[in-house]
Amino acid sequence: MLTIAAFAIQFLWIWLIARKRQNWARWVTLIVTIVAVIGLALRIGTLLQANPASTIVRLIVTALWVVELYLLFTGDAPPWFATKGQAMVVEGAPASSNEV
Structure with missing residues (x-):
């Protein structure tokens, strides 16, 4: 059950960033990653001794x-995050997906 909940949270987070362009989710991802990197760096020696793989x-x-x-x-x-709710124009790409 915990695995399903973790998958659902990850799916929701990716959806917020990739589909909804939620800039706050991008910044929260930055903060969580910084905390995780610091935590891993502080415990790396102990973790390597306990379970190297x-x-x-x-x-x-x-x-x-x-x-x-x-x-x-x-x-x-x-x-892309700044143009939330608008179509982003990419150089060299057709203006709409309906063009042939």
């Missing part, structure tokens, strides 16, 4: 979170 997986997941943040705050992301 699990710790390596945690490090990989944390690295993916950092990549996610990079993508959320660079490139086309800031203007």
Whole structure:
């Protein structure tokens, strides 16, 4: 049951960021990731001694979170979040999906 709840929360969070363009969700993701990275850094020695394989997986997941943040705050992301409720014009792309 806990796994289903965690999946539902993750799905909702991705939907808020990717489909609803909720800028606050992007900033909350930044804060949560910073706290997670600090927490992992403070416990890395203990975690490696207790379960090295699990710790390596945690490090990989944390690295993916950092990549996610990079993508959320660079490139086309800031203007995309700024144009909430409007169509974003991308250079070289057709004006609408109905064009042939």
